[in-house]
Amino acid sequence: MVKICCIGAGYVGGPTMAVIALKCPKILVTVVDISISRITAWNSDQLPIYEPGLDEVVKQCRGKNLFFSTDVEKHVSEADIIFVSVNTPTKTRGLGAGKAPELTYWESAARMIANVSTSNKIVVEKSTVPVKTAEAVERILTFNSSNISYQILSNPEFLAEGTAIQDLLNPDRVLIGGRETPDGQKAVQALKDVYSHWVPEDRIITTNLWSAELSKLAANAFLAQRISSVNAMSALCEATGANVSQVSNAVGKDTRIGPKFLNASVGFGGSCFQKDILNLVYICECNGLTEVAKYWEQVIKVNDYQKNRFVNRVVSSMFNTVSGKKIAILGFAFKKDTGDTRETPAIDVCRGLLGDKAWLSIYDPQVAEDQIKKDLSMNKFDWDHPVHLQPSNTAAVNQVSIVGDAYEATKDAHGICILTEWDEFKTLDFQKIFDNMKKPAFVFDGRNIVNVKKLREIGFIVYSIGKPLDPWLKDTPAVTRDK
Numbered sequence: 001m002v003k004i005c006c007i008g009a010g011y012v013g014g015p016t017m018a019v020i021a022l023k024c025p026k027i028l029v030t031v032v033d034i035s036i037s038r039i040t041a042w043n044s045d046q047l048p049i050y051e052p053g054l055d056e057v058v059k060q061c062r063g064k065n066l067f068f069s070t071d072v073e074k075h076v077s078e079a080d081i082i083f084v085s086v087n088t089p090t091k092t093r094g095l096g097a098g099k100a101p102e103l104t105y106w107e108s109a110a111r112m113i114a115n116v117s118t119s120n121k122i123v124v125e126k127s128t129v130p131v132k133t134a135e136a137v138e139r140i141l142t143f144n145s146s147n148i149s150y151q152i153l154s155n156p157e158f159l160a161e162g163t164a165i166q167d168l169l170n171p172d173r174v175l176i177g178g179r180e181t182p183d184g185q186k187a188v189q190a191l192k193d194v195y196s197h198w199v200p201e202d203r204i205i206t207t208n209l210w211s212a213e214l215s216k217l218a219a220n221a222f223l224a225q226r227i228s229s230v231n232a233m234s235a236l237c238e239a240t241g242a243n244v245s246q247v248s249n250a251v252g253k254d255t256r257i258g259p260k261f262l263n264a265s266v267g268f269g270g271s272c273f274q275k276d277i278l279n280l281v282y283i284c285e286c287n288g289l290t291e292v293a294k295y296w297e298q299v300i301k302v303n304d305y306q307k308n309r310f311v312n313r314v315v316s317s318m319f320n321t322v323s324g325k326k327i328a329i330l331g332f333a334f335k336k337d338t339g340d341t342r343e344t345p346a347i348d349v350c351r352g353l354l355g356d357k358a359w360l361s362i363y364d365p366q367v368a369e370d371q372i373k374k375d376l377s378m379n380k381f382d383w384d385h386p387v388h389l390q391p392s393n394t395a396a397v398n399q400v401s402i403v404g405d406a407y408e409a410t411k412d413a414h415g416i417c418i419l420t421e422w423d424e425f426k427t428l429d430f431q432k433i434f435d436n437m438k439k440p441a442f443v444f445d446g447r448n449i450v451n452v453k454k455l456r457e458i459g460f461i462v463y464s465i466g467k468p469l470d471p472w473l474k475d476t477p478a479v480t481r482d483k
């Protein structure tokens, strides 16, 4: 029986291994992690991450050919194929701080593999890493163990949160990069054999190692660039009276462009886009490609501009002050169908409003109170570094209350900011909400999910990203403030 071990039981390691176990009943899959609480949760009824369809897959395989364990060394030493799916956050200090990814977790995993291995291994990069990481890993492994052959493969993951199980069951493609040597190609074939259990042959792409590593960064950069492009257009739409949904629809009908990923928003979030573009920018800079670096950096600048613009719009619309006013925040996760808040635009928007002394009442169906409070009191980039998990700005959260539903959040509020596109927000009783709010009552829709016409008929003053402005808002242009 082939034995797979995955180091890192996070958003990628957990769901990916669960699907491999589901589709390959003859493969023994063990997911290991240094976090005892995460592994305990994976072994319980309350999984550590919320992902539609995940519970069912885990329940079907756990205890049969899918196991979760903290005995990292034992399972690594016994495995034939080792996936490494540890976090690779942006560095907060030292060389490349603010751009380069922190590879400490990766390196310690590689050194541990070298220490405990007694048989040949295929080591698979599942984490998103800089180009040429495979070379560094290869060196660490071969310099630290003798008589063992390692083959390093790059097999980046393209799943999106909220649709992870669907993406894994039916991927657009699986990408495998390996050395172009007979042993390298044998390892590529071994991994291909795993995916071939359910992925059609023509969707499994094989490349050299560096192309696979770079393709992951490129794919995320292209996706994020689309959002920054449509968000840049949304600002122009508001200035001209065009409607960004109509523009996106018209542009997306061009089959060369396509309709997906053209929704204007308050900004993209998530643990990947910003981190991976910064990583790309750093690689370009290290290779002397200044103009290329600047090009990609602009994607992040437009995203920051969009979040800042939203806050300015809220404050300027509400008579240039939100001081002491209750504002309801509907949605805190970075997108619907996940409880993940990493780099969610809600953090920046809430901080902006708190900076203007607003009182926030926050509701999200999947994010816990302590998570929101931690997010609002941590320094940028610190959230993914276990060593810096001490909140640094607890004062801000004194103006925040976390509540159990949208009606409670909006009661007596002056304004509502919709920051995540949860389906339940589309069917709220807005008449009831209006009746319980201070007047004039404002709605700022950062996800374009409300029926603007209907809400204006009820009496709301409505701002919806990139849509023709409410007559009220036309007279209150959003001032551009320095960050």
Ligand code: NAD
Pocket (backbone or CB within 6 Å): 007, 008, 009, 010, 011, 012, 013, 032, 033, 034, 035, 038, 072, 085, 086, 087, 088, 105, 106, 108, 109, 126, 127, 128, 129, 157, 158, 159, 160, 161, 271, 272
């Ligand atoms: P995560 O933080 O959810 O999980 C990483 C896990 O690795 C943590 O549980 C941590 O405790 C564990 N870990 C760290 N060092 C370890 C070690 N030495 N030994 C054992 N366990 C260790 O991260 P994630 O979201 O799953 O992302 C993992 C990687 O996959 C990142 O490189 C990320 O960029 C990439 N990725 C993420 C997504 C996504 O949607 N989240 C999608 C594609 C790729």
Ligand code: UDX
Pocket (backbone or CB within 6 Å): 157, 158, 159, 160, 161, 162, 220, 223, 227, 260, 261, 262, 263, 264, 265, 266, 267, 268, 269, 270, 271, 272, 273, 334, 335, 336
């Ligand atoms: C992304 C990539 O899509 C995935 O392939 C990669 O493996 C990991 O990074 P993820 O961050 O989980 O996945 O979610 P995604 O659906 O890409 O959304 C990212 C952010 O962009 C969210 O905040 C989302 O709300 C925003 N978004 C997405 C928009 O603002 N507009 C869109 O049209 C699409």
